[in-house]
Amino acid sequence: MKPRHQRLALVGAGLAALALGAWLILSAFRQNLVFFFTPTQVVAGDAPRGRAFRLGGMVEQGSLQRASGNAAGRFVVTDLARRVPVSYRGILPDLFKEGKGVVSQGRLGADGVFIADEVLAKHDENYMPPEAAFALKQAENAR
Amino acid sequence: MIPELGNFAVMLALCVALVLGVLPLAGAARGHGGWMALARPAAAAQALLVAFAFGCLVTSFMVNDFSVAYVAAHSNSTLPLHFRIAASWGGHEGSLLLWILILAAWTGAVALFSRELPQAMAARVLGVMGLIAVGFISFLLFTSNPFERLLPAALDGRDLNPLLQDPGMIFHPPLLYLGYVGFSVAFAFAVAALLGGQLDARWARWSRPWTLVAWLFLTLGIFLGSFWAYYELGWGGWWFWDAVENASFMPWLVGTALIHSLAVTEKRGSFKNWTVLLAILAFSLSLLGTFLVRSGVLTSVHAFATDPERGLFILVFLTIVIGGSLLLFAWRAPSVGLGGRFAVFSRELALLLNNVLLAVAAATVLLGTLYPLILDALGLGKISVGPPYFESVFVPLMVPLLVLLGVGPFVRWKEAEPAGVARSLRWVAAATLGLVAAGAVTLRYSAGVALGLGLATWILLATGWHLWQQVAGRDWLRRWAGLPRSYTGMLVAHAGIAVFVVGVTLVKGWEVSADVSLQVGQSATLGGHTFRFASMDYVKGPNYLAARGQFEVSVDGRYVGSLVPEKRVFTVQNMPMTEAAIDRGFTRDLYLALGERTDPLTWVVRIQHKPFVGWIWAGCLFMAAGGALAALDKRYRARRSVQVRLPVHAELGHA
Numbered sequence: 057m058k059p060r061h062q063r064l065a066l067v068g069a070g071l072a073a074l075a076l077g078a079w080l081i082l083s084a085f086r087q088n089l090v091f092f093f094t095p096t097q098v099v100a101g102d103a104p105r106g107r108a109f110r111l112g113g114m115v116e117q118g119s120l121q122r123a124s125g126n127a128a129g130r131f132v133v134t135d136l137a138r139r140v141p142v143s144y145r146g147i148l149p150d151l152f153k154e155g156k157g158v159v160s161q162g163r164l165g166a167d168g169v170f171i172a173d174e175v176l177a178k179h180d181e182n183y184m185p186p187e188a189a190f191a192l193k194q195a196e197n198a199r
Numbered sequence: 200m201i202p203e204l205g206n207f208a209v210m211l212a213l214c215v216a217l218v219l220g221v222l223p224l225a226g227a228a229r230g231h232g233g234w235m236a237l238a239r240p241a242a243a244a245q246a247l248l249v250a251f252a253f254g255c256l257v258t259s260f261m262v263n264d265f266s267v268a269y270v271a272a273h274s275n276s277t278l279p280l281h282f283r284i285a286a287s288w289g290g291h292e293g294s295l296l297l298w299i300l301i302l303a304a305w306t307g308a309v310a311l312f313s314r315e316l317p318q319a320m321a322a323r324v325l326g327v328m329g330l331i332a333v334g335f336i337s338f339l340l341f342t343s344n345p346f347e348r349l350l351p352a353a354l355d356g357r358d359l360n361p362l363l364q365d366p367g368m369i370f371h372p373p374l375l376y377l378g379y380v381g382f383s384v385a386f387a388f389a390v391a392a393l394l395g396g397q398l399d400a401r402w403a404r405w406s407r408p409w410t411l412v413a414w415l416f417l418t419l420g421i422f423l424g425s426f427w428a429y430y431e432l433g434w435g436g437w438w439f440w441d442a443v444e445n446a447s448f449m450p451w452l453v454g455t456a457l458i459h460s461l462a463v464t465e466k467r468g469s470f471k472n473w474t475v476l477l478a479i480l481a482f483s484l485s486l487l488g489t490f491l492v493r494s495g496v497l498t499s500v501h502a503f504a505t506d507p508e509r510g511l512f513i514l515v516f517l518t519i520v521i522g523g524s525l526l527l528f529a530w531r532a533p534s535v536g537l538g539g540r541f542a543v544f545s546r547e548l549a550l551l552l553n554n555v556l557l558a559v560a561a562a563t564v565l566l567g568t569l570y571p572l573i574l575d576a577l578g579l580g581k582i583s584v585g586p587p588y589f590e591s592v593f594v595p596l597m598v599p600l601l602v603l604l605g606v607g608p609f610v611r612w613k614e615a616e617p618a619g620v621a622r623s624l625r626w627v628a629a630a631t632l633g634l635v636a637a638g639a640v641t642l643r644y645s646a647g648v649a650l651g652l653g654l655a656t657w658i659l660l661a662t663g664w665h666l667w668q669q670v671a672g673r674d675w676l677r678r679w680a681g682l683p684r685s686y687t688g689m690l691v692a693h694a695g696i697a698v699f700v701v702g703v704t705l706v707k708g709w710e711v712s713a714d715v716s717l718q719v720g721q722s723a724t725l726g727g728h729t730f731r732f733a734s735m736d737y738v739k740g741p742n743y744l745a746a747r748g749q750f751e752v753s754v755d756g757r758y759v760g761s762l763v764p765e766k767r768v769f770t771v772q773n774m775p776m777t778e779a780a781i782d783r784g785f786t787r788d789l790y791l792a793l794g795e796r797t798d799p800l801t802w803v804v805r806i807q808h809k810p811f812v813g814w815i816w817a818g819c820l821f822m823a824a825g826g827a828l829a830a831l832d833k834r835y836r837a838r839r840s841v842q843v844r845l846p847v848h849a850e851l852g853h854a
Contacts, residue, residue, distance in 0.1 A: 085567065147714050
């Protein structure tokens with residue numbers, strides 16, 4: 057092979073590798089997008105079944121229940137229009153509080169209970185997660 | 200009075216920055232020596248003025264001057280002194296002033312240590328940094344002034360966010376900013392080279408040490424942030440692919456590519472265009488990071504305030520800097536040229552692959568970080584991109600890079616023999632495969648763990664073998680001492696990557712974690728360790744109340760230590776905080792965090808056994824040490840008049 061051919065082959069191989077890489081990246085990207093839904097959307101059946109998504113809103117006053125003896129807990133996320141019960145195993149973040157904003161990630165069970173793998177709260181007392189604020193505003197606008 | 204002095208100093212600094220950003224550049228364009236000569240004194244004056252202003256802000260914090268709005272919002276009279284000082288950068292305005300202070304310090308350092316640069320070059324570099332300072336100081340003065348007064352004065356402050364009341368707060372932001380802002384030097388060198396049309400090996404030699412130092416500070420800053428999140432957030436994670444972490448990781452990836460590409464430009468005069476582009480991108484990504492973190496578009500502990508005006512200002516500034524420098528690049532790059540030619544199989548090719556892989560990795564992180572924000576800004580829905588995306592993309596990109604890392608140093612510059620390289624490495628490859636197979640039989644680990652440990656072994660053996668080839672012989676000690684520091688630095692940094700890979704692999708592969716509900720007196724067992732909940736006390740700290748648990752840890756009935764986690768409530772902001780208890784070890788950390796109390800004697804706790812987690816941070820420290828060694832190489836300190844003779848190892852390449 058002449059050097060020029062060699063270089064051409066190399067450039068070609070490089071481009072092919074880049075194309076393959078781009079395809080892999082984009083397909084991984086599509087598979088791992090997590091969409092956000094408000095309680096109203098979840099109750100209306102807009103949220104996907106069998107695929108993880110994020111649910112945001114406010115923790116309903118008086119809804120947090122802790123089973124004694126294990127780390128399981130239940131609470132209700134509301135946008136003040138609709139409510140979705142959430143179950144979660146494990147410790148909750150420090151700033152998780154009834155009446156405050158919360159975002160949780162997980163899947164919707166067949167019984168309509170949202171099974172959260174992850175519960176995110178804010179880092180600052182005066183700061184509402186934008187997603188939670190968004191959910192409350194959507195519900196208010198709809199009213 | 201003190202805040203007014205600080206404010207005045209910032210205004211003066213803006214004037215000086217304007218002079219620095221305009222006259223030396225104009226002087227360099229028109230060959231006006233007097234204007235160019237202004238650059239150094241202006242840089243020094245700017246540094247002193249900004250340092251004075253910063254001193255004023257720190258003083259206001261130290262004396263609890265709650266008539267200053269920013270102090271009242273981020274401090275409290277009960278806050279210990281060292282945290283009051285760190286609180287200076289605990290909010291948006293002060294951290295911006297810290298950014299400016301560090302920019303002024305870098306500019307001053309360039310003015311001080313650039314005596315051997317041609318006058319026009321030095322004037323352009325300092326002028327570009329002056330322009331950046333103009334942007335940031337106006338941002339501070341017009342949208343986020345930390346010296347604004349509060350009328351009437353507050354009786355006491357609202358306290359520093361309890362999450363930030365930690366030694367990490369003292370070191371993490373300054374180190375990270377030293378890294379971020381340090382890339383402005385590489386950026387200024389690149390723009391100066393484009394403006395002047397002078398881009399050669401000497402140029403690369405000038406900008407290399409600055410880039411290395413910035414890179415090492417960024418490495419340390421990211422390391423501290425990760426280390427801090429690990430023990431402070433109470434979750435035991437060390438990297439979350441959070442947008443703010445990504446914001447610091449993207450410049451790191453591009454900066455890593457840059458220090459390798461600079462090596463090629465210095466040694467061989469190749470990759471000139473590409474090096475300049477990387478320097479522009481590294482600093483652009485630093486600015487993007489600042490925008491993401493400071494504009495409030497992200498949900499994070501780093502997002503202090505959501506003020507659309509601020510976000511808009513940074514966005515406009517970002518567009519001008521990135522757009523302007525890329526336009527300049529498009530216009531001038533053809534005249535710079537690509538530089539020296541090289542054969543298909545050569546060190547240059549290895550480093551080119553390194554650069555491509557790192558740049559693609561940075562692009563994937565950029566995609567995952569920006570896409571949700573853009574979609575949201577356009578009102579197309581709210582989505583998030585989680586760790587699964589980053590992990591599934593990042594690992595396949597890093598595997599070839601790590602394999603290449605072992606090979607690269609064995610490949611000669613300009614033209615190499617594939618067969619020769621294969622011959623040098625065959626025993627290393629055989630030993631790696633043998634060790635992984637032996638490990639698989641004895642430890643029965645998963646494919647992922649085998650891959651990670653195999654790559655780490657490969658890097659360590661190849662690096663060690665390369666060193667051995669340089670020093671083997673009777674007078675090995677003398678040879679060892681005679682190795683150029685940039686070469687030793689490379690070995691140390693590469694070994695650091697291996698150590699880091701071991702840590703990541705084993706934490707990912709072998710960690711065990713459980714959230715359990717425990718009553719005082721009960722025990723839980725995890726990873727061979729038994730944790731007995733011995734007691735719970737309630738104590739009072741300077742500005743918090745805490746529930747303090749006592750957990751006794753034993754292995755097979757033998758007591759090995761105790762863990763004392765706390766749950767604190769900070770009284771000023773009524774904010775709860777978890778203080779995890781960690782028993783650190785060479786091969787594992789035991790991590791215990793209190794969750795919430797479900798009845799007076801029962802607590803939900805999270806227990807984690809994390810093998811080799813400390814190696815992650817040890818690896819980062821090795822990398823930073825490698826960067827320091829390389830930056831301290833003799834040839835960067837050589838005056839022009841002194842002819843430096845590189846020792847016999849010149850053929851190593853100092854990459």
